[in-house]
Amino acid sequence: MLVSWKSIASVAVVLLIWEISSRCEIVSPRLFPPPSSVAVAIGEIVRTGELWTNTIVSLRRAMLGLVVGCLTGIGIGLMTGRVKTIDAFVSPAIQLLRPLPPVAIIPLVIVWLGIGEVAKVWSIAFAVFFPVWVGSHQGARTVPQTFLWAARSLHIGRSATFIRVVLPAALPLIVSGIRSGIAISFVMVFVSELAGASSGIGYAINTYQLAYRTDFMMAYLVVLGALGAASDQIVLKLIRLGFPWLGLIES
Amino acid sequence: MSESSAIIATNLSVVYGSRNVLLNVNLQVGSREFVAIVGPSGVGKSSLLHALAGFIPCGGNPTAPKHFGFVFQSNPVFPFLTVEGNVGLGVRSRSTEGREQRIIQNITAVGLQQERHRYPGQLSGGQVQRVALARALAADPEPQILYCDEPFGALDVFTRERMQELLLSLSESRNMAVLFVTHSIEEAIFMADRVILLKDHSLKDEFPVNFPRPRRRQIKYSSEFVTLQQMIVGAMESTRDISKISPHT
Numbered sequence: 001m002l003v004s005w006k007s008i009a010s011v012a013v014v015l016l017i018w019e020i021s022s023r024c025e026i027v028s029p030r031l032f033p034p035p036s037s038v039a040v041a042i043g044e045i046v047r048t049g050e051l052w053t054n055t056i057v058s059l060r061r062a063m064l065g066l067v068v069g070c071l072t073g074i075g076i077g078l079m080t081g082r083v084k085t086i087d088a089f090v091s092p093a094i095q096l097l098r099p100l101p102p103v104a105i106i107p108l109v110i111v112w113l114g115i116g117e118v119a120k121v122w123s124i125a126f127a128v129f130f131p132v133w134v135g136s137h138q139g140a141r142t143v144p145q146t147f148l149w150a151a152r153s154l155h156i157g158r159s160a161t162f163i164r165v166v167l168p169a170a171l172p173l174i175v176s177g178i179r180s181g182i183a184i185s186f187v188m189v190f191v192s193e194l195a196g197a198s199s200g201i202g203y204a205i206n207t208y209q210l211a212y213r214t215d216f217m218m219a220y221l222v223v224l225g226a227l228g229a230a231s232d233q234i235v236l237k238l239i240r241l242g243f244p245w246l247g248l249i250e251s
Numbered sequence: 252m253s254e255s256s257a258i259i260a261t262n263l264s265v266v267y268g269s270r271n272v273l274l275n276v277n278l279q280v281g282s283r284e285f286v287a288i289v290g291p292s293g294v295g296k297s298s299l300l301h302a303l304a305g306f307i308p309c310g311g312n313p314t315a316p317k318h319f320g321f322v323f324q325s326n327p328v329f330p331f332l333t334v335e336g337n338v339g340l341g342v343r344s345r346s347t348e349g350r351e352q353r354i355i356q357n358i359t360a361v362g363l364q365q366e367r368h369r370y371p372g373q374l375s376g377g378q379v380q381r382v383a384l385a386r387a388l389a390a391d392p393e394p395q396i397l398y399c400d401e402p403f404g405a406l407d408v409f410t411r412e413r414m415q416e417l418l419l420s421l422s423e424s425r426n427m428a429v430l431f432v433t434h435s436i437e438e439a440i441f442m443a444d445r446v447i448l449l450k451d452h453s454l455k456d457e458f459p460v461n462f463p464r465p466r467r468r469q470i471k472y473s474s475e476f477v478t479l480q481q482m483i484v485g486a487m488e489s490t491r492d493i494s495k496i497s498p499h500t
């Protein structure tokens with residue numbers, strides 16, 4: 001992905017204005033520490049190794065939740081998308097839960113499962129499930145009729161049709177569901193760590209808030225944003241590598 | 252089914268809800284016959300192919316081959332498989348070499364050897380329809396009939412003519428019947444042994460085409476060809492929306 005000089009210039013101007021405003025105390029440097037101080041804070045947490053420890057913990061939670069949410073979302077989505085009886089029984093229940101903001105279930109999950117790893121992974125998986133389910137359900141439902149007829153004319157059987165035709169035909173929408181899931185998993189890992197944790201990026205930001213260290217809070221926010229963007233790009237690259245035809249369809 | 256007939260349909264009817272799409276269609280297609288079906292949009296041409304292939308329910312219990320190939324106009328091939336993957340999907344040959352050989356043989360028959368590892372998204376419209384043809388013809392067991400639902404409708408004139416010639420040579424070299432739906436009367440006459448006119452949801456007329464095989468493009472300029480074309484257009488004149496029929500394209 002090439003970054004144009006215009007976007008670099010735009011970011012640079014914002015950072016420069018921020019730096020000057022903070023240094024000249026147009027805004028309070030304690031509330032809005034200049035970007036240079038945030039950079040120093042990043043250097044500091046890298047040096048002490050706490051950034052690495054917290055990032056690994058948060059990433060592990062996000063990835064586990066993502067995997068569980070994706071597997072259940074894809075599995076159930078493909079079934080509700082293709083099998084009318086399952087759709088009639090399962091989809092209304094999912095649609096009932098779907099409008100819930102996923103972060104709202106965290107207090108209930110804490111009551112059920114405490115504040116351990118299982119609770120966090122469960123909350124993330126719950127939130128990831130919905131966009132992945134929607135993508136898989138829609139993807140499986142909208143497989144062109146001619147694909148299914150062609151499979152029939154080639155006598156390739158029901159299960160082979162499902163694996164070799166329905167699944168790949170649904171993949172573009174499944175992938176867009178997974179990408180929404182990745183974004184949501186980062187929101188959820190952060191919120192669930194705020195709600196009770198002893199490590200992780202959310203925990204670190206919470207701790208620095210108590211110490212009034214906005215520079216370290218911002219340092220972690222920068223890392224969190226970068227992680228979210230990088231994860232999306234990495235997953236997209238991996239998917240494109242495994243399924244090169246996806247790019248051809250999207251273009 | 253008699254030995255010389257691929258399809259025998261008597262009083263074939265297709266109903267969607269309360270709407271009759273096809274009503275009492277009687278049709279017989281010889282085992283090596285090339286039959287073209289023309290008619291205005293919405294008259295049930297595609298539904299007739301779908302019913303004969305068993306894709307949609309119909310009345311009248313038509314007799315049609317179990318092993319058939321189908322070439323569609325829209326989404327004709329699987330975009331997630333390479334040319335080789337598409338053509339090989341219906342090949343059930345015993346050994347790896349036998350399978351490979353059958354795939355290559357059919358890819359070569361449509362002239363796509365160079366493109367065998369490419370995806371449909373990297374091919375032109377004409378090449379995609381070649382893949383669709385090869386996929387239908389490669390299937391095991393070999394198709395006894397090829398249903399074509401306006402397969403060249405979206406192609407430019409030049410590509411379309413080349414595809415017509417390719418399909419003609421393939422159908423002449425294989426032991427199969429072809430049932431070919433088209434909007435173009437010219438295309439129908441050029442390719443078929445018989446042109447059938449569907450009108451008002453039923454088979455209204457049929458026109459034998461007596462040009463020798465193999466067909467040459469030059470016949471399109473003969474007076475017999477033009478006369479036949481005018482006869483078919485004339486037979487359609489009582490049709491409500493004649494604008495949907497093109498005698499030339």
